[in-house]
Amino acid sequence: MSFFPYAVAAWLFIIGLYGIVTSRNFVHLVICLAVLQSSTYVLLLSIGYRVGGTAPVFAGVPVGTLAVDPVVQALMLTDIVVEATVVALLLALALQLHKHANTLDPDKLKALEG
């Protein structure tokens, strides 16, 4: 198993965090969160990957055929569903913010200091 996919996962996590920390627009910021999230996809899939393995469909194949791990794929699908909800919710909040405060810049909001 190659080291490369794990490096990609770590890179996506870090670049996502960097984006969140430096972002000056809430919509951009939530998308950075989605980038960060894609690191978990890469991580989960690479954990379940088997070199030379087939898709995990076990009808009509001999017992003992090497296949990739279907469990992590199920986890990843669940992850996508859950996070699609959260990202949609956060974007809706950002939209409402823009409607009533006329800005999306976290630097311009001062109500919650101290």
Next chain:
Amino acid sequence: MSTLAPLPVVIPLSVAAILSALNKFVGRRLSEALAILTTIATGVMCGELLLQARVQPVIHWFGGWTPRAGVALGISFAIDPIAAGAAVFASLLVLAALIFSLHYFETVGTLFHVLMLGFLGAMCGFALTGDLFNLFVFFELMSASAFALCGYKVEEPESMQGALNFGITNTVGAFLVLSGIGLLYGRTGALNMAQIGRTLGGNLDGLVITAFVFIMSGFFIKAAVFPFHFWLADAHAVAPTPVCVLFSGIMVELGIYAVLRVYWVIFDGPFAAHRWDVRALLLAVGSITAVVGAVMCFGQRHIKRLLAFSTVSHVGLLTIGFGVLKEGALAGVALYVLGHGLVKAALFLVAGLLLHRFSSVDELELHGRACRMQATGVVFFVAALGLASMPGFATFLGESGIIDGAKGIGQGWVRAVFVIAGVLTAGAVLRVWGRVFRGMGKAEDAETAGAKKIDEDRETNAASHGIPAVMFAPAAALVLLAVAVGLMPGVKRAVRTAAIVMQDRTGYQARALEHAWIPVTPAEEEHTPIGKGLAWSFGTTAAALVLAFLSLSPYWPSKHVLARPVAKTVHLLRAIHSGHVGDYVAFLTFGVAAFGVVLAVLIHLR
């Protein structure tokens, strides 16, 4: 096999789904009645599970996918007394919040009740599950409902900002947890917590340490432990008051519950030889959280923010209790969660009453305006004493459990942290009581009069007269319950028994994976001398009262030379609570990195 086990999750979620589908046809009163009935039913079912689990923890495998030869394939609920107790407590607080909101909101849609029920179902599932990935899913469901509830007042920009800060930091936490779960799965090929714990055994290496750091940090973000706590004050300041009750009373504590569960089932084996390293880290982090929260709490004038920082401080104390890593302290944590949740919920409900009556929760603006609300004042005062862990409250039992545990491992100094946190947080709440309910101290002084405040007038109908009984009764009942639990004989022993079950790793594994019938053996009766602890707790309460009165008196040395360094430190501390989500995530990243590096160095050195 129990058919009851899945119902505390299934029923609230089904009713929530039906209510949201029939949104257009269901009137306010009908949806309120359905929500309250569902919550009561859930609470009763969790109570029945608690009774069953006290004899023998309940293991439920969904779809009958029981383990074969000790290998878990299915998804399970593993319900021990502490899990069931947490679910009962969640139902109780949701009930109090729903009853309070009967009169509280001017207009409230069915969707509010849908979200509350979703939140309840998620919290129950989170407490009851025995599967690590399931824990993540319920964590996210709980978070999503919480974000939406926090941003319920969509027309206020502050609400949106607070909810976004809350949502973004907690979602980063969820990804940390998920990455940790992925790493553990890669190592063990299992998602069932008992199975992971058994497969890991005592092996500790870099991957296990990384997974530990990710999972712990992720749940610590939900638990609002320093330096992950920044979102909490923002979320509490803007969320509707009945929602604050749930955030402070149970949601944050469920973060602590998750780290306890995961530690005792999965990581206790690998870290058995390095317990002192974990302890050092947790005791340090807990103490910092407790002190930072307490100092920030005392400096607030916005009552909801003040109570939020007091929650941060008390979470620090809970982290200390976790960090002792002993069953006595674990029992202390459980009792403290119960006691603190009850009094904090009551305090938030009173804050909600003030907001309802005067359209403000600003301490200086409310100066002397609630003098005629005498019964409410009494509730607020008594709850504040509970915050100082005065003997007689459940918090006192919790505190003495944690401190006795700490003394048992030679760390008696944690008493000092409890005193600081108790004096400052209860002192701040008592100061609010003196100013608002007694009219003590000066009215708003000129220099702060111009300071910006968070606008509050849209949540509830302005300046209504009188206090409806349905708003006052929940607050009073919660405080009474905190005292009742504190005075009930045998409660300490029962919780201690539950704590022993929770931290018995091999027993948990045998029950979950082999259907082993291992009845719970009650803990032995303890005979710890209680005199010294009593004196300390009364002392803390008295000191809090003195501090409150002093800070309201003209002799408060806020301008004194000696006070300047203190003021400077506090100013710096306030400056880092910037309300800027980028800063919060920067602190969070730093915290995770520091947690990992310090732990790795400590383990490497030994």
